[in-house]
Amino acid sequence: MFLRNYWYIAAMPHEIGRTPLQRHILNEAIVFFRKEDGTPVAMADACPHRSMPLSQGKLIGDTLQCAYHGLEFDTQGRCIKISGQANVPPRCRVRTYPLAEKWRWIWLWMGDPEAADPAEIPDFHWNDDPEWTPTGGHFYIECNYNLLVDNLLDLSHETFVHPTTIGNAAVAETPVRTESDEAEVRVLRQINGQPAPPLYVKLKDFTGDIDRTQNITWTPPTNIVIESRSMPSGSNDPDMVLEYRVLNGITPATDRTTHHFWATPRNFAPEEAVTEAFHEGSVRAFSEDVAVLEHQQAMIEQQAASTGAPPRWIDINADRGGLLARSAVKRLFELEQAGQA
Numbered sequence: 001m002f003l004r005n006y007w008y009i010a011a012m013p014h015e016i017g018r019t020p021l022q023r024h025i026l027n028e029a030i031v032f033f034r035k036e037d038g039t040p041v042a043m044a045d046a047c048p049h050r051s052m053p054l055s056q057g058k059l060i061g062d063t064l065q066c067a068y069h070g071l072e073f074d075t076q077g078r079c080i081k082i083s084g085q086a087n088v089p090p091r092c093r094v095r096t097y098p099l100a101e102k103w104r105w106i107w108l109w110m111g112d113p114e115a116a117d118p119a120e121i122p123d124f125h126w127n128d129d130p131e132w133t134p135t136g137g138h139f140y141i142e143c144n145y146n147l148l149v150d151n152l153l154d155l156s157h158e159t160f161v162h163p164t165t166i167g168n169a170a171v172a173e174t175p176v177r178t179e180s181d182e183a184e185v186r187v188l189r190q191i192n193g194q195p196a197p198p199l200y201v202k203l204k205d206f207t208g209d210i211d212r213t214q215n216i217t218w219t220p221p222t223n224i225v226i227e228s229r230s231m232p233s234g235s236n237d238p239d240m241v242l243e244y245r246v247l248n249g250i251t252p253a254t255d256r257t258t259h260h261f262w263a264t265p266r267n268f269a270p271e272e273a274v275t276e277a278f279h280e281g282s283v284r285a286f287s288e289d290v291a292v293l294e295h296q297q298a299m300i301e302q303q304a305a306s307t308g309a310p311p312r313w314i315d316i317n318a319d320r321g322g323l324l325a326r327s328a329v330k331r332l333f334e335l336e337q338a339g340q341a
Contacts, residue, residue: 001329002110003220003221003333004110004111004336006109006110006111006120006220007107007108007116007118007121008107008221008251008252009105009106009107009108009249009259009261010025010030011023011032012105012138013101013104013105013106016033016034020033020054020056020059021055022045022053023253024253024254024257025251025253025259027255028044028110030043030045030097031043031044031053031055033059033064035062035075040106041099042097042099043075043095046094047066047071047094048092048093049066049068050069052066054073062074069083071092073093073094075096077094077096079092096113097110097113100116100121102118103124103125103128104128104134105124105261107121122219122249124223124247124249124263126247126263126265127247127263127265131267132245132265132266133265133266133267133274135264135265135278135282136262136264136282137279137286138260139260140253140260141259141290141293141294142256142297143256143294143297144252144256144258145252147293147297148250149222149322150319151289152224152246153321154318154319154321154322155187155226156171158172158197159171160172162285163198165197165198165284166197166199166200166281167197168194168195170191170194171191174190174191175189176318176320180328184217184218184219185217185321185325185328186218187216187218187321188214188215189214189215190212191210191211191213191214192211192212192233193209193211193233194210196212199281200242203242203281204268206232206240208232208233212229215227218321220332221332222249222250222252223248223249224248225246228245229241229242230242243266243267243268244265244266245266247265248261249262256301264282
């Protein structure tokens with residue numbers, strides 16, 4: 001169930017240039033490039049003549065030439081030249097997609113182009129706020145996107161998957177409060193008077209127990225913001241506060257692969273050395289998640305192949321956020337299919 005009338009992160013700005021880039025989004029192959037004036041373009045990555053990927057072609061000015069028979073397409077997807085014949089069939093064109101560049105990402109609209117409103121792009125302003133220092137990246141994960149949504153809405157796994165970076169026993173042992181409405185799902189955890197995890201000690205030199213807040217917000221189709229704030233227990237010293245956001249743009253590539261665009265902007269210690277340490281710690285933690293998620297996907301597929309049906313899981317309390325998000329997507333998908341979204 002892929003929601004289509006929403007904005008998805010498709011790329012980081014530096015990934016799109018004058019060399020055509022192929023990327024799969026919602027089971028569709030799309031080619032991206034920039035016009036000579038820097039404007040990004042997205043169109044279906046299949047020549048309507050014989051389905052050669054246009055991403056294998058080349059740019060001639062702002063025209064994309066197919067590598068197989070040389071058909072040329074303008075940035076509106078219209079074929080404007082076919083070698084050896086004067087007429088171009090009107091149906092010889094490819095679909096184009098609305099794009100917007102915001103919050104240090106390129107956003108793609110996969111639904112009705114008339115409904116594409118950049119004002120509806122999710123609020124990830126921390127990634128482009130001068131008061132916050134960003135770092136981030138992109139993972140391509142061989143798993144269904146729902147597994148990543150589950151992972152980020154249930155941070156109890158930090159205790160077991162990330163013990164050397166952001167996790168310790170206190171995370172899994174502290175229960176959460178889960179809330180939801182039609183617009184979002186929220187998972188809230190308050191950890192008081194517990195030791196700091198290893199990465200926090202490295203970043204802020206915590207020597208004693210800390211109070212730690214994890215507030216997670218999911219909004220459709222697949223966006224998750226994690227608000228993290230920690231400080232020494234009983235302290236009101238603003239210089240000892242460690243606060244950051246984990247911004248997650250989860251873009252389904254196919255039924256079994258996912259793009260994870262992430263950023264961890266912080267509002268303390270803007271020095272480059274701290275940014276490097278923060279980036280390295282984030283990449284390490286996310287890489288640990290990737291290993292878990294790909295093992296999950298492989299086992300799910302193995303079980304399905306063996307039994308002819310997907311596995312029947314046992315849910316626990318910590319799963320409530322992920323279950324609510326899946327339920328919301330199902331409801332919105334049904335509305336979208338009925339033409340009401």
